[in-house]
Amino acid sequence: MNTEQVLEEFRASGALREGHFVLSSGLHSGTFLQKNLVFQYPERTERLCKALAAKIKEAVGEVDLCISPAVGGIIPGYETARHLGVPSMYVEREGGSFKLRRAFSIPPGARIAMVEDIVSTGLSSRECVDAIKAAGGNVVVAACIVDRSGGRADPGAPFVALARLDVPAYPADQLPPELAAIPVEDPGSRRLHG
Template identity: 60%
Template sequence: MTPDQVLDEFRDAGALLQGHFILSSGLRSPVFLQKMAIFSEPARTERLCRQLARVIEERFGKIDIVVSPAIGGIVPGYETARHLGARAIFVERDPGGPFSLRRGFSIPAGTRAVIVEDIVTTGLSARECLAALKDEPGEVIGAACLIDRSGGRGEIGLPLLSLVSLDIPAYPADALPPELAAIPPVKPGSRAIG
């Protein structure tokens, strides 16, 4: 699957939106990738995550565990793990706190894990996920996402693989270009702005 075919999946699902969006990071952007439009279609999700599993396996080899940040990463993490023949687990936020492994999830010694995200903008969720795994005895060897919208600038602390890398601009609310400032903002994401 080529990057253009991946983007066609987003276009065909109505998941590539244009306007003025408040991202989960709090930054503003003229483009929003509504991944839930993708994840609501199992066949489309399966195609994309099968390709992501191939990319992961080609780069990292055998993977035992896929870890994803809740909520947005759970669906692609599970589906990618299915294609890797791996376990799928996730980190979630303690009420008012950071991500942590709960529900008896762990990364045992001798296992190899990757973090799987949906969309990376700044890399914050993946960094927080990695921080939650620092005391696990298994090895977290890399991260992967469907689309890296940072153009490779989203620093995670691990190698980051993606099906598509785009350089989509994102701006602080007080530094908007005039054409974006002229459009009323919409917040379609799920994470509260702090």
């Protein structure tokens, strides 16, 4: 699957949103990939994650386990794991930082694929990779459906993206006037329990 085919799944789901969004990182953008609108469709999710699983295998060979950052990573992590024929776990925020909870435990020596939905700055991916390492895991690849950083993000492990875009994002005090004129939405979960 190439970037245009991935974007077509987002467009057809109404998931390619224009407006004024504050991103997980705190940066602002006029474009938001509302992946949950794609993941509500099992067949679209299957197509995307089957392709991501193949790309992971091509890049690093067999893995033993997928681990994703909640909330957005849970569905693509599970579906990618299904195509890789391995288990799927997730980390979730506890007091602001990602932890492996729910009695999940990492088998010794497991080769782990960290599976993220969208990468913007790479911060959430790095936090997830760090949480996996803190739980004793070996992350051999950081994979995502869409990297919107133009390849500049560093997720903290060898990086595989199914699609790659370069979408502008701005600090709050450097907004272009056309963006500043639009009311802001905060669609993610990072600040939900603040």
